[in-house]
Amino acid sequence: MSQAGVLTDVETRDEDALDQPWNVVVHNDPVNLMSYVTMVFQRVLGFPRDKATRHMLEVHHKGRSLVYTGERERAEAIVEQLHGYLLLATLEQAEL
Amino acid sequence: MRFRRYSSDAFELCDIHPLFAELLAELPRAAARHDSARARLYPDPIGSDVAEAIGEDLEDWREHVHPELERLFAGSREKVSEDLGALGAKTGSVRCVIPRDNIDAWLNALNQARLVIVEENNFGERELSGAEPPDLSTRRGLALLKVHFYAHLQELLVEAAG
Numbered sequence: 001m002s003q004a005g006v007l008t009d010v011e012t013r014d015e016d017a018l019d020q021p022w023n024v025v026v027h028n029d030p031v032n033l034m035s036y037v038t039m040v041f042q043r044v045l046g047f048p049r050d051k052a053t054r055h056m057l058e059v060h061h062k063g064r065s066l067v068y069t070g071e072r073e074r075a076e077a078i079v080e081q082l083h084g085y086l087l088l089a090t091l092e093q094a095e096l
Numbered sequence: 097m098r099f100r101r102y103s104s105d106a107f108e109l110c111d112i113h114p115l116f117a118e119l120l121a122e123l124p125r126a127a128a129r130h131d132s133a134r135a136r137l138y139p140d141p142i143g144s145d146v147a148e149a150i151g152e153d154l155e156d157w158r159e160h161v162h163p164e165l166e167r168l169f170a171g172s173r174e175k176v177s178e179d180l181g182a183l184g185a186k187t188g189s190v191r192c193v194i195p196r197d198n199i200d201a202w203l204n205a206l207n208q209a210r211l212v213i214v215e216e217n218n219f220g221e222r223e224l225s226g227a228e229p230p231d232l233s234t235r236r237g238l239a240l241l242k243v244h245f246y247a248h249l250q251e252l253l254v255e256a257a258g
Contacts, residue, residue, distance in 0.1 A: 030219075030221045031224065033250055035254045036207070039258065080164070083139060083141075084168050086137065086207045090140075092142075092146075093150065
């Protein structure tokens with residue numbers, strides 16, 4: 001609906017929404033091998049082997065593991081890398 | 097089949113049974129059948145319902161990220177095809193040499209192929225777990241054998257990469 005005297009009315013995203021932290025979550029799938037997932041966590045996220053193994057086991061047993069929380073841009077880059085390794089990974093807005 | 101590691105950091109698959117040599121030769125073609133597994137190979141970063149709720153436009157991701165992934169996946173298949181080009185009977189046994197620099201390409205192509213075959217055949221966790229041997233008299237059984245064989249190769253290469 002137009003308003004008299006209003007030339008433009010563009011809704012912008014709240015800066016707070018952009019600053020809000022984002023999670024990267026890796027989901028279980030029956031195809032990717034446990035050893036492969038552990039290797040990918042070490043490479044992409046820089047996890048030491050024991051931490052990578054813990055997250056891999058969390059994916060395997062609980063169906064998902066939160067592997068990163070932080071800036072949106074970095075989270076997107078991680079998801080893209082994980083997709084390059086053919087892991088199922090998604091972004092989620094972190095709860096404040 | 098034997099898996100050898102050389103001091104030059106190359107790896108060799110040798111004494112490959114003809115059936116497994118055939119499965120190896122099929123790897124790049126199997127990995128390239130993306131149409132049947134597109135949603136799995138190119139997943140969205142956010143569920144479409146969540147994206148709608150928070151006003152995210154997934155087209156931007158599809159437009160920019162998916163072509164990058166396509167290039168990555170195709171590049172991996174090409175490297176594997178080149179390595180497999182040498183697949184042949186040089187000394188009476190079928191062999192294939194994998195340079196260390198190509199291990200990532202192999203891991204990627206093997207994963208593409210396994211994901212594609214699993215999607216094409218709708219294999220469930222029970223079949224993939226190897227609880228029962230595949231019935232090799234059926235196409236489905238042969239497909240499952242291929243998934244297991246590629247998984248075995250992946251395990252060897254992950255270990256080698258470490």
